[in-house]
Amino acid sequence: MMHALNIYIVTTILPSVVEEIGGLGFYAWSATLFVVASILGAAIASRVLDRAGAGRAYLVATILFAAGSLICAAAPAFSVLLAGRFVQGFGGGLLYAFAYAVIRLVYPEALWSRAISLISIMWGVSTLVGPAVGGFFAELDAWRAAFWSLVPLSLIFGLVALAVLPAKENDQTASAPLPLPQLALLAASVLAVSAGSASFDPIWNGAGLLVAVILVILLVLVERMGNARLLPAGSLVGGSRLIALYATIVLLVIGMQTDIFVPYFLQVLHGQSPLISGYLAALMAMGWTLGSLASAGRNGDAGLRAIASGPAFVLAGLAILAVLLPVPGGALWQMTAVSGGLLLVGVGIGVAWPHLVTNVFHEVSAAEQGLAAGSVSTVQLFATAFGSAAAGMVANLGGLRNGDGAAGASGAAFWLFVVFLAAPILAAVTTRKIAVARTRSDAVELA
Incomplete structure (x- = not known):
């Protein structure tokens, strides 16, 4: 809190x-x-x-x-x-x-x-x-x-x-060493993409993103080879449930980062006051809360179905925003539909979130439970920073950097939400891998 x-x-x-x-x-x-x-x-x-x-x-x-x-x-x-x-x-x-x-x-x-x-x-x-x-x-x-x-x-x-x-328990085992190289690469990648997004020059935008991607690739290589780990064992193994769970977390969180420009679009394109636009943008966070409340009591297969439904809600919400937010107006029906789109994005993350985290806990050994808990926050915060910077780049390239007022804002809104549709679409793929890997795991246990 x-x-x-x-x-x-x-x-x-x-x-x-x-x-x-x-x-x-x-x-x-x-x-x-x-x-x-x-x-x-x-x-x-x-x-x-x-x-x-x-x-x-x-x-x-x-x-x-x-x-x-x-x-x-x-x-x-x-x-x-x-x-x-x-x-x-x-x-x-x-x-x-x-x-x-x-x-x-x-x-x-x-x-x-x-x-x-x-x-x-x-x-x-x-x-x-x-x-x-x-x-x-x-x-x-x-x-x-x-x-x-x-x-x-x-x-x-x-x-x-x-x-x-x-x-602390007296017989508690000593903690693992700090993964200092991974931490340095993680921080540097966030700073690189953030620095690149701060410019209106598309060359600097691309350079910042390229440097960040290179640093993330290096981070993955170091994580795989190092003794001190940032993520639990098996997190970066292709086809594992852990990598699918983390990928889903990243993609859903990235999809939500479009909300940083929502107040601007509402004010410039739809004539909303700063206070109203701020609270309308907050509907994504409110949807996350409502989705979590509705989904929290589910367990087992019901929890997996909740995870699978998350990307569909996010996709529907972003699609509504891609169609309606770039169109200047502000009519009641339009604002109602936009509000529904914002809520749907948050609901999609909310219904999946408790079960994504609990499944991460279930996939790691007892000795790495603490590391798993920290990794969820690390991955979420990284996705937030990366997604926010990427949203800035797309909005700039979409027309915001041109300073054309409503015309620039309209183009930026369209391209921002269209490009970010890729996040829930990819998340739908990773959620299927979560369910398939779970089925294979259950079959092995039965055998």
Whole structure:
């Protein structure tokens, strides 16, 4: 909740920040550095849990999160705020990954999917509450107070976690070494694609994407050969259920990253106010919450059917948006249909999400359960960063970089949603591989 709430609060107050301390040229890097740090935090979360136990690990993460908030609150210049955002993101990434890991420690397996759905619910709640809280402080011209307000909540939460969550067991095995080369390549790939997407020049766009792809390929090679791993064993084996599960997570999350341009399209093409367009864009996150709630109680084959249905919902939602969002208007029927498309995209991810995560847990050994929990957050955050940057590139090439107002926005909207239809289409293929691999596994067990 704190990690998600912070994201939406900062997004809302950032215009007030740059108005006071400058830094417009580095506006996007506030989010970029936060996400990169979150990925790094999530990637080492299992090691921190192994060494400190759940209670102490949460306390360490909340102290880091609070320290980053303090740095941001006191920042005299945007460069200092960026440093604070990095520390905040590192603590937030730990918190987010811990949420999945601790579920395995405190809930019986039959409740895993329900507990995981609570994480999705927090994103939905934060989408509604975060902009309101950030807007409140922005209206008061007190953006620093927005950061200050996170500090006491963080520390109280950390102390409660220390008191109620399990401590480290004395016979717990030593944690695996950190996969430092993979972490460096992962961070560099995100920075490369983000730097490329920041330019309106298609050559720089392509160069950033090419460098990022090369770095990801190197990461895969190092992961396969290295002793210290970022993902559980077998995650990169062709034809395995794990690789199909991770691929589905990546593709569904990428499909959702189109929402970063939705407020802009709604304002420029459909005459919606910033407040209304912001909350309409939040319908994707709300759909994720609703989908998770509806799907959480399913297990076994019902869970696999939920995974298989996810890409179909996302595909339908993106198709509606590809047809209607580029057409200027704003009529009630059009906005109703657009709202339905946004909800469908979120619902598609939500119905599949609890079962994707629980199936990842089921596919790994007991010794790597913590690593599996951290890997889900790492893969999700990486897909978020990569998808956001890719969305920026497609929108720029589609017409946004031309600065033609409504005409440029219309072209950008069309190409963005048409190109991103590929994500749920590919996800439909990977979900079939999940079911086929499960059938083969069951047949082997019976034999």
